[in-house]
Amino acid sequence: MNYLKRILKNKPLIVLIVASVVIALLNPRFLTWSNIVTVLRQTSINAVIATGMTFAILIGGIDLSVGSVLGLCGAVAATMVSSGMNVVLAVLIALLLGTFIGYLNGSLITTGGLQPFIATLGTVTLLRGAILVFTQGRPISTGKTPASEYFSEIGTGFIGPIPIPVYIMVLVFIVAYYILNHTRIGRYIYATGSNEEATMYSGIKTARVKRFVYAVSGMMAALAGILLTARLGSAQPTSGAGYELDAIAAVVLGGTSMVGGIGTIGGTAIGALIIGVLNNALNLMKVSSYYQDVAKGIVILIAVLLDRKQKSSR
Amino acid sequence: MNYLKRILKNKPLIVLIVASVVIALLNPRFLTWSNIVTVLRQTSINAVIATGMTFAILIGGIDLSVGSVLGLCGAVAATMVSSGMNVVLAVLIALLLGTFIGYLNGSLITTGGLQPFIATLGTVTLLRGAILVFTQGRPISTGKTPASEYFSEIGTGFIGPIPIPVYIMVLVFIVAYYILNHTRIGRYIYATGSNEEATMYSGIKTARVKRFVYAVSGMMAALAGILLTARLGSAQPTSGAGYELDAIAAVVLGGTSMVGGIGTIGGTAIGALIIGVLNNALNLMKVSSYYQDVAKGIVILIAVLLDRKQKSSR
Amino acid sequence: MKEIVVSMQHISKDFSGVKVLKDLSFNIYKGRVMALVGENGAGKSTLMKILTGVYLKTQGEIFLDNESVNFSDTSASQSKGIAIIHQELNLVKDLSIGENIFLGREPVSKGKRIMWNKLHKDAGYWLDKLGLKENPRELVKNISVGKQQLVEIAKALSIDAKVIIMDEPTGALTPAETDKLFDVISDLKKSGKSIVYISHRLHEIFEICDDVTVLRDGELIGEESIENLDEDKIIEMMVGRKLSEQYPRIETEQGEEILKVDNLSNEFVKDVSFSLKKGETLGVAGLMGSERTELMRSIYGIYPAKGSVYLNGEKIKINSPQDSLRHGIAYVTEDRKANGIITEMNVRENITLSSLELFKGTLGFMNKGKEEISSNEYIEKMSIKTSGTKQMLRFLSGGNQQKVSIAKSLMTNPKILILDEPTRGVDVGAKKEIYDLINKFKSEGMSIIMVSSDIPEVLGISDRIMVMHEGRVSGFLNSEEATQEIIMTLAVGKDVI
């Protein structure tokens, strides 16, 4: 009874469930196991990025650079793997690179005093250039070495009936949930997003909290880059372009407020799934490509309209 | 003496002047009359969009849909002109369409209660789809009728030694300056951006102010679409993609705060010129495509770092 | 013998060139309560912010237990045992009461996991101590401003600091809560803690303080033991001259009934009816949470409400502040910072914000010259202390910001002026000026509704008093019959007669 109430209050969840039921009725293939697995795997990359983005948005910031971090770290990972480097090491280096770039973003915002939107916008341009310079404009194949076979498992492998990226996505959700809800830094993230000044007055170094958050966002983008590169067996110089928008959409669809301080990882998971299901369903139902964007725009707007915060009653 | 001081305090202006001097020293062609005219004409489109964006950012909002409004209105204008419609009428209809879309954005934000970022993000997706449906993915030529010749004057014509788009840009700046500084609605825009609640308590319908602002932004995007279509003699389905970022960059480079309430049209004009000069210089100096983005990212970051608001002195 | 815990020596502070503190020294003694008083903008809060590391001093030295210290941020001062309750509420509204109390000091297990139960239990202990009956898991945004103030106090107490600074802690408290706080302060004193107490309510100073330091315009005027002082003396030190009677209520001829509110109801208030005559001052008293603010906002058109409002006998419909102002009903809000003023705009722009249609010029241009003249008139009329019309509001002291907020409403030329806590956080001098203004408006035939938690003030200024309890009117009193006791009885919901 109580659970039912909570579910009924969770608008994003209802959107997801209603949408899924409607789609399943229209197209029975939607609920086949293989299609569900497909949707989950397709969702995983956006979900991982969106998790980092949730952190950024919770502190009232935004990270527009995730797509380009994904691109750069994917390319770096591909290069290392193709050179036969130990896969674990290569993955770690790529993650570290993403974390470092995120940390730099955070420093631009805290030490540099820039607004997050413009700081990460600058980073995007810079990194897109860096990717081109690094890849010389060519895709980088992970090659055909044993290392690359092993690496590609990350993106294409299964454990039991479930693809590895799906495990990774779930793990990311769990860790993020734990951090946000059961650790101090998690509380400080909410506090900073809700009232930065009060948080600072409470003796918390909000600048440090912010740098942590952008570092997490960078790391998640790098992880997504690794997943994508492993899945495709190569890294494109244009990889990840525009992914920030999908991630932001997932976060907001999940009920997180762009003003900061309010939101949950569970919401983001649902938001990412809504987008994943939507993309899949539009394809399954053979909606003309020209109309897909129209449909997507409308669904996103309706979903956020449904979930809009009641205008504060006072 | 006093003037000099004011100029020295105007960091964006200094960035522009220093950059221009450096470029002129590196490449004497930069300061030729014909190149100056070229830069101004190229800047005009971004400048017009950025003017509308200044309004949106001043009230603490953002309009991500400008690129897609530009694309749609450009396509609609091209279709009308190629069908031989009266050019003035066609231009008016296109402007009205942009204004109307902007007004809808404003309504999503006020009546719908959505956050500007997500509301206009939804609109982008929807409009991009609409453009594809409308153009069927093909460029629309303005044709070779007398009407189209006349129309193309808007983008390609000169009055005296100065291109028409430059006049339009200057006119837009003047009108925007006038609105922001010498009319009530301008005052309300600053007030709403600084403290919406206090503005509302002062008896001002802030929702109306916001809808006005987004309508202006839409109209400016439409005007930019007309300029671009007239210049090219055709409208591309991808026209305007990513233009919102250039416009935002111009506004922020011009010293407008993304939090709202602080900023000037003069700043935006300088910001747009910085971007225009930068693009021109990178081409003049034959910077490799791969390095252009790197250079651009660095310049943008440095410029905003220089101009960052002093952290409230403690 | 007084034992010095904190000694601030030759402190100066500039804000972008403006000297706010001028070479002043300040002591805090062990086991004693030091009052810090002065007019608005005297520099009290600034001095305390320097002590706690929020601001960096321009010059001077700070000694804690005879050791020179230099705090670069709040966490540094906190770790050395200095806690502060800021003048402005500094709570994270989206977090719970408990989380707010222990923000930055959450108890964690070995696995670095926050121990939620312990946290909320500990929070409950402090709430009990202050007599606040709220669940520590409740979100701060869901409790009233007064309760939030208590949470802020609980937060400072829980730090177990040896020096606790309270910057106007009672601004939003009821007398009962204030008494509770004073009990706590006595306990703290007994256990050897030191307290700095900042307040504009001088009777409080005499109730709990041992010493008094007076500032004026960023300068130290003097430090005295309380025994050597009386209220007039302190006021004289603060303002540099003697003040005449504090509540100068004047009798005026009252005219026809101008406003009638009939059975106003909504989610906040129930069946509120009252009327107001021309030239009358109606005081509105009540405990915090009695929904006085909500009532005024409902009348002003912020919240929708059922029921009728009559102006000069004619029924009117108010759906927005705009409607309200058009009908000549203006409202000066209780929360200046949130919705009274625009800190990033200048004095002129703030004063004229509600009345820009007065400055229509040719071709749609605004007549800025006329605007300038008018705002200067109001600056003069209300003696607003500012360097000029172009001064940003955030650089004005609280009292002067309040006057700007009132000036903005006055410029709309209202027939009825609603003032919500007009003197909260305002110094004695400015308070007096505001009372004088109220009387002046009154004698010009304006009707005034004044909501206030300061009962002496309500008693002193009002012609008639309306008392509220939990969203309902619990009684009306004439100025002659009203006493503090009767008001309190009505405020807690008991019938007097």
Add this chain to the structure above:
Amino acid sequence: ANTQDQPETEKPAENQEPAEEAKTIGLAISTLNNPFFVDLEAGAKAKAEELGATLVTLDSQDDSATEISNVEDLINQGVDLILINPTDSDAVKSSVEAANKAGIPVITLDRSANGGEVVSHIASDNVAGGKLAGEYIVELLGGKGNVVELEGVPGASAARERGEGFNAAIAESDIVVVAKQTANFDRAEGLTVMENILQAQPEIDAIFAHNDEMALGALEAIKASGREIIVVGFDATDDAKAAVESGEMAATVEQLPKEIGSLGVDTAIKLLNGESVEKSIPVALQLVKK
């Protein structure tokens, strides 16, 4: 290392839709924002209608990840055959493999796949096209002069390959590339970048643009400058052909996208009807000139 054991699922289509019924063919196209690919799709669609087959087109929006998602969705939809117009030859590998795994035949269009099993590849070669354009410029300029190269989206395969062919063709001549800048396949950028180059370069004899959109943008800039410069584009879009017709552009390389699409569907149906098909079906390139 075959750990990618996709769980037992329905073998697509066959049992549900008897071979006699209309065939469903999936087309994962790299983008539908570009007239070239719009034409390719139009050709495929027309052919499908003619042959009574159903064509499901999904737009990869120039993103490899979207591409693989689309292919997966086509697999789950149970199409009989997938035509892939890859966004990138390397990245498409896993898409092809996914289809292989599901037992659905794959035909690649325009760009090849560097892995997986592809039944047939139908394309005209971008490198060859670039060469064609380069050779024509060499011919027009008599083997020497200054040319400008307007590059496509940096990192996009079409930009790479066309540039490669073009540069190979002029390598032997005395033609100098005086400016080489990206205009991102975009007409508006083609215009501004060319304007800027015109400012910097007093002598330009010819320009090669990696697509017609940029060529047409550059053409506007050249017209406004009043200079005489040979413009060669790529793709032979309608606008470009008109410009060639009117003599404003010297030439454009035609890849016959409609033909590619049409041949794709044709080959697909043949294959599904059990006929054998060629492994590689070249589509003629031609230079459209006046």
